[in-house]
Amino acid sequence: MMDSTNQHTVRAYGDELNQITADVARMGGLAEAQIADAIESVSRRDAELAQQVIARDARLDELQREIERKAIRLIALRQPVATDLRRTVAAMKIATDLERTGDLARSVAKRGLSLSDLEPLAPLTRSIERMGKLVAKRMKAVLDAYVTSEIAGALDVWSHDDDVDEHYNALFRELLTYMMADPRTITSCAHLLFMAKNLERIGDHATNIAEMIHYEITGDELDTARPRQGADDTPVSEKEPS
Amino acid sequence: MDAPVIDTRPIVAAGPKAPAHGIKVRTRDVSVFYGDKQALSDVSLDMADRAVTALIGPSGCGKSTFLRCLNRMNDTIQGARVEGVIELDGEDVNARAVDPVALRARVGMVFQRPNPFPKSIFENVAYGPRIHGLTTSKSELQDVVEQALRRAGLWDEVADRLDQSGSSLSGGQQQRLVIARAIAVDPEVILMDEPCSALDPIATARIEELIDELRQQYCIVIVTHSMAQAARVSQQTAFFHMGQIVEIGRTDELFTNPKEQRTLDYITGRFG
Numbered sequence: 001m002m003d004s005t006n007q008h009t010v011r012a013y014g015d016e017l018n019q020i021t022a023d024v025a026r027m028g029g030l031a032e033a034q035i036a037d038a039i040e041s042v043s044r045r046d047a048e049l050a051q052q053v054i055a056r057d058a059r060l061d062e063l064q065r066e067i068e069r070k071a072i073r074l075i076a077l078r079q080p081v082a083t084d085l086r087r088t089v090a091a092m093k094i095a096t097d098l099e100r101t102g103d104l105a106r107s108v109a110k111r112g113l114s115l116s117d118l119e120p121l122a123p124l125t126r127s128i129e130r131m132g133k134l135v136a137k138r139m140k141a142v143l144d145a146y147v148t149s150e151i152a153g154a155l156d157v158w159s160h161d162d163d164v165d166e167h168y169n170a171l172f173r174e175l176l177t178y179m180m181a182d183p184r185t186i187t188s189c190a191h192l193l194f195m196a197k198n199l200e201r202i203g204d205h206a207t208n209i210a211e212m213i214h215y216e217i218t219g220d221e222l223d224t225a226r227p228r229q230g231a232d233d234t235p236v237s238e239k240e241p242s
Numbered sequence: 243m244d245a246p247v248i249d250t251r252p253i254v255a256a257g258p259k260a261p262a263h264g265i266k267v268r269t270r271d272v273s274v275f276y277g278d279k280q281a282l283s284d285v286s287l288d289m290a291d292r293a294v295t296a297l298i299g300p301s302g303c304g305k306s307t308f309l310r311c312l313n314r315m316n317d318t319i320q321g322a323r324v325e326g327v328i329e330l331d332g333e334d335v336n337a338r339a340v341d342p343v344a345l346r347a348r349v350g351m352v353f354q355r356p357n358p359f360p361k362s363i364f365e366n367v368a369y370g371p372r373i374h375g376l377t378t379s380k381s382e383l384q385d386v387v388e389q390a391l392r393r394a395g396l397w398d399e400v401a402d403r404l405d406q407s408g409s410s411l412s413g414g415q416q417q418r419l420v421i422a423r424a425i426a427v428d429p430e431v432i433l434m435d436e437p438c439s440a441l442d443p444i445a446t447a448r449i450e451e452l453i454d455e456l457r458q459q460y461c462i463v464i465v466t467h468s469m470a471q472a473a474r475v476s477q478q479t480a481f482f483h484m485g486q487i488v489e490i491g492r493t494d495e496l497f498t499n500p501k502e503q504r505t506l507d508y509i510t511g512r513f514g
Binding site for chain 1: 469470473497498499500503505506507509510511512513
């Protein structure tokens with residue numbers, strides 16, 4: 001593995017690069033908290049917490065723009081190459097994934113707000129909570145891998161993408177069962193279904209981040225053909241019976 | 243130190259669909275000594291035809307010494323001794339039968355500072371074809387001069403003042419004049435030793451554009467201190483350090499994902 005810990009001759013250059021990486025790490029911490037709080041606002045039916053999550057999303061958007069500005073400035077003024085270039089590009093792309101993650105967490109919180117006015121569906125909420133925790137764990141693991149530049153951690157997240165999909169498929173079937181059994185639950189179930197989709201997308205962003213970490217460290221793209229059952233993301237239960 | 247693995251994949255000559263060309267200049271285990279001092283150790287490098295090979299590395303790393311071996315310019319330095327194999331189209335350039343003057347017509351050279359002869363623009367370009375007896379009539383010579391100046395992108399600027407002194411031109415024009423002089427003798431290889439280091443960014447861009455055009459016809463080897471320039475103009479890059487080649491690679495790969503730590507430290511501006 002190449003060692004890029006040697007200092008730049010122009011020290012300010014190295015400082016600027018480190019600053020961008022630190023900003024991404026900070027943004028990652030914030031995104032993690034947003035996921036966790038969004039899930040919690042749903043499971044506790046806590047409207048106030050949901051409002052906080054919605055309000056805090058603007059901070060993630062601002063951080064993303066800041067990272068992008070710094071990266072563009074660095075590219076223009078320092079013309080980074082090799083590891084420095086990969087680090088800069090990875091920071092920009094990861095910041096975009098984190099910003100999207102924030103949007104999805106906000107969306108979960110918004111639906112949580114709507115749900116808090118409706119009749120609770122405890123077992124389903126617990127399923128969402130379980131899926132949320134799994135997704136949050138993946139995001140945390142991949143961000144830890146980013147901060148420590150540990151490729152094994154990133155690969156672990158990357159290769160376990162199926163777990164989230166399985167959760168999503170199971171939840172989808174569970175929701176269908178409820179809706180068919182009692183049409184009065186359809187409104188709640190639709191909200192929960194969108195939540196599950198949002199969480200599944202957050203899982204995809206964690207996978208993207210794992211790919212960027214791999215590229216940043218090795219310079220090689222991960223093979224895009226991840227080991228998974230189906231090529232599309234249609235839940236198994238939505239498919240026509242054969 | 244381990245000898246770097248020579249990348250034998252074909253160099254893409256011009257754009258993704260252009261055909262790859264063969265090896266024009268091939269060196270194996272080239273070492274150069276100035277008296278007791280060894281300036282170059284066991285350099286093996288293949289330079290493709292119709293492609294630009296850039297040699298980069300810190301001052302004193304041997305890249306200019308290596309470049310000067312390719313047309314036997316080191317013969318002119320007292321006490322210089324060259325070992326190893328240097329082949330142009332498979333022929334040993336250091337063989338006794340090879341006339342260095344004829345060799346230098348096939349392997350032209352452009353230096354850091356433009357060095358026009360103290361003669362007219364026309365004579366600067368006509369000199370080579372005349373001494374090598376490449377033309378038989380005055381009108382033929384005029385054609386050769388015009389063609390060389392056109393290919394060097396200078397014709398439109400000097401067509402109405404060919405009898406003026408070459409040194410009356412701007413630095414960038416002078417550099418294009420000496421490139422015209424080099425290509426007037428119809429060489430196969432053009433060596434460039436920091437051709438843009440004395441030029442402003444606009445003159446530099448014109449030379450780089452010219453290099454890109456000349457690449458369609460020639461094997462070009464360029465020594466440059468500007469890594470950005472190496473990245474812009476070349477298809478293959480060799481990184482020299484302390485008289486040895488550390489890494490040879492496709493330019494895009496070497497600048498995004500170098501394989502050697504010393505290459506990484508050098509191109510990213512770190513102290514190794």
